[in-house]
Amino acid sequence: xSSITEMAEAIVAREGGFVDDPDDPGGAxxxxxxxxxLRRLGIDLTxxxxxxxxxxxxxxxxxxxxxxxxxxxxxxxxxxxxxxxQASVFDMQVNSGSNAIRILQNLLNxxxxxxxxxxxxxxxxxxxxxKAAELAPEHLCDAYAIARRNFYYSLADARPxxxxxxRRRDGGKGGWITRAESFMSEKYRLSDAAHARRIAAWE
Numbered sequence: 001x002s003s004i005t006e007m008a009e010a011i012v013a014r015e016g017g018f019v020d021d022p023d024d025p026g027g028a029x030x031x032x033x034x035x036x037x038l039r040r041l042g043i044d045l046t047x048x049x050x051x052x053x054x055x056x057x058x059x060x061x062x063x064x065x066x067x068x069x070x071x072x073x074x075x076x077x078x079x080x081x082x083x084x085x086q087a088s089v090f091d092m093q094v095n096s097g098s099n100a101i102r103i104l105q106n107l108l109n110x111x112x113x114x115x116x117x118x119x120x121x122x123x124x125x126x127x128x129x130x131k132a133a134e135l136a137p138e139h140l141c142d143a144y145a146i147a148r149r150n151f152y153y154s155l156a157d158a159r160p161x162x163x164x165x166x167r168r169r170d171g172g173k174g175g176w177i178t179r180a181e182s183f184m185s186e187k188y189r190l191s192d193a194a195h196a197r198r199i200a201a202w203e
Contacts, residue, residue, distance in 0.1 A: 004069060004073060004079075004086075004090075005065065005069065007073075007086070007087050007090055007091075008064075008065040008068040008069050008073070008090075009061075009065055010087075010091075011032060011068055011090070011091055011094050012031045012032060012061055012064045012065055012068070014032075014091070014179065015029065015031050015032025015064075015094070016031070016032075017030060017031065018030045018056070018057060020053065023161040023162070023164070027053075027056075028053045028056045028057075029056065030056045030057060030058075030059040030064070031059055031060075031061055031064035032064060032068070032094055032095075033056065033059045033063070033064050033067055034056070035051070035052070035053060035055075035056050037067075037071070038051050038055050038056060038059075039051045041067075041071065043055065043067075045058040045059065045063075046058060068090075068094055072090060072093045072094045073090050073093070076093055076098070076100075076101065076120075076121055077121040077126070078090050078093065078121065080121050080126035080129075081104075081121065081126060081129050081130075082129055082130055082132075082133035082140070084133060084137070084140060084141050085104070085129060085133070085140065085141060085144060087183065088141065088144055088145055088148070088183040089101070089104060089144070091179070091183070092148055095176075095179070096151075097119075098119030098120070099119065099151065100119075100148075101118075101119045101120060101121055101125070102117050102118075102119045103144070103147050103148055103151050104125070104129065104144060104147075105117045105118070105119075105125055106147065107143055107144060107147045108125070108128045108129060108132055111132055111135075111136075113128040113131075113132075115128055141183065141184065142184045142185050142188050144183075145180050145181065145183040145184035145188070146180075146184060146188060148180040148183075149177060149180040149181060149184075149190075152165070152166055152176040152177060152180060153166060153177075153198055153199075156176075156199075156202075157201075157202075160202075163199075163202060166199065167195075167199050167202070171196060171199075172192060172195070173190070173192075173195050177190075177195065
């Protein structure tokens with residue numbers, strides 16, 4: 001398993017540099033650190049008493065890694081999950097906040113557990129995840145990645161402005177889908193034809 005720091009560095013690499021997409025609810029981002037996150041955490045990097053896009057532009061790679069480790073790995077207690085799940089859940093926590101844990105809780109409930117879906121890793125969620133890992137060690141990572149992919153498609157079904165993250169201009173898989181599929185076995189990745197069928201109703 002990669003070290004936790006290596007996981008965070010990989011997330012920074014996936015997120016890329018500065019982006020200011022008007023359709024992103026989090027606002028401008030740098031290395032995946034959003035304006036909304038800086039405001040929520042009260043991080044004023046320019047020291048001018050305001051948290052604006054200028055602060056986002058000042059976020060360094062090292063600062064992004066440190067923030068992800070503290071706020072998106074340590075604080076939500078991802079360490080309490082089985083190692084096989086940590087990289088994917090951590091990546092999703094950065095990408096979509098507590099939805100990462102809700103997706104896992106829903107998946108565990110489908111596997112027979114009785115969890116309150118609250119987006120929090122408490123003792124019951126951690127225990128259920130460990131039990132699932134014991135019972136399905138070859139399948140749990142794939143199952144979570146598939147559930148994550150389904151979440152992205154469903155989100156884009158309901159929110160047309162998000163479809164560009166799921167479908168490229170040429171109709172191929174967008175960044176959200178390829179990101180989810182990077183955490184699953186190749187045999188579970190959708191073919192281009194299957195992806196096209198999934199999004200056909202958007203036309």
